[in-house]
Amino acid sequence: MHRKSCPEEYPITLIVNGYEVAVFQLTNQDLEDWAYGYLFSEGLIEHRNDIQSLKVDSDFGAIRVVLESEMDAEKMLTKKKHYTAGCGRGVTFFSMTDVKNFTKVQSKKTYKLSYLLKMRAEFAKNSPLYLETGGMHGACIVNESGDMVIREDIGRHNAVDKVIGHAVRQGLNPKNLILLTTGRVSYEMLSKAAKFGFSMIGSRTAATKQAIQLAKYLNIELVGYLRGKMAIVYTSKGRVIDDVTDQTGTQPNLRVLP
Incomplete structure (x- = not known):
């Protein structure tokens, strides 16, 4: 390209x-x-x-x-x-000690893996700065109707701040919003999402050990490597339903870590 x-x-x-x-x-x-x-x-x-x-x-x-x-x-x-x-x-x-004092998420809303993968693919197709340069990060919030707001930046954490800022300015309720990001989810990225109250975070790439620990503690579902027909669920909050596992059963697309 x-x-x-x-x-x-x-x-x-x-x-x-x-x-x-x-x-x-x-x-x-x-x-x-x-x-x-x-x-x-x-x-x-x-x-x-x-x-x-x-x-x-x-x-x-x-x-x-x-x-x-x-x-x-x-x-x-x-x-x-x-x-x-x-x-x-x-x-x-x-x-990290400060973040542990944030309010824990109480949402019981579930999402099909096929839906998360579809939203991630739509996000990728609608990221103009990345498509133009190949060197941008993006963040996206998805509401319960499937509508997206995408923001891009050279920094992954900046992109997340931008979509959170949009949500704050519009007075959006985090209860039924999904946060998607192109970047690695580290503890400060997790803290931004936790402060706003997202219950579901998905990334195209990995999450750090510290971010996973905080997500578990704050009751946030954290999913990594959302790409193609696969994903790694780093947490066990029951919010991701695998509806795309290989029908042969030999190559599971959804991996849930203990």
């Missing part, structure tokens, strides 16, 4: 109530969604109305946010930062 261009990334400074949080490497698209998603994921806002104003300042490579309430910036900025792995390096203020 011939790619027409290379992926791009830009240093963007996030400034909240006049305080510089950090400089992030981001794809210059859907930055408002990213800011809402990042601030929500880090616990700085709980609702869309917690932001008084948000301005993307392209000339200075900055996103300037004013919150409705005074942020304890000194407390936040002196908290230990955890730098994320992979492309489009990011930063989170949540440790």
Whole structure:
């Protein structure tokens, strides 16, 4: 396949109530969604109305946010930062211990494996930046009607922040939403999904041991290697129904880890 261009990334400074949080490497698209998603994921806002104003300042490579309430910036900025792995390096203020205090998911909704694979395939076909460059990550939320919202970025965690930001801005309920991602699910990716309340997370690739442990603890179903007619279910919450296993029984498509 011939790619027409290379992926791009830009240093963007996030400034909240006049305080510089950090400089992030981001794809210059859907930055408002990213800011809402990042601030929500880090616990700085709980609702869309917690932001008084948000301005993307392209000339200075900055996103300037004013919150409705005074942020304890000194407390936040002196908290230990955890730098994320992979492309489009990011930063989170949540440790694994912090994430374990998140609310556990209670959903009992189930999904057929064929449906998850279908949604993953549709997601791949509707990711224009990846199709253009071959070097982008994507994240996607799927509602109970099968409608999709897709966001792309150089960083896998940034893409997840973007779809969460969209959901926060639209006031979406996580109860019946699926989160799909192209990237590896590490603990900080799991924490973002857990903070919003997703009960089902699917990835085209793997999950880390720490992410699997957190998913089990928080009652989140975590599925990896969603591709073709296969998947690995890392958790055992009973939300994935295998309806595509090889009829011969010799090559199971669904692998459930203990």
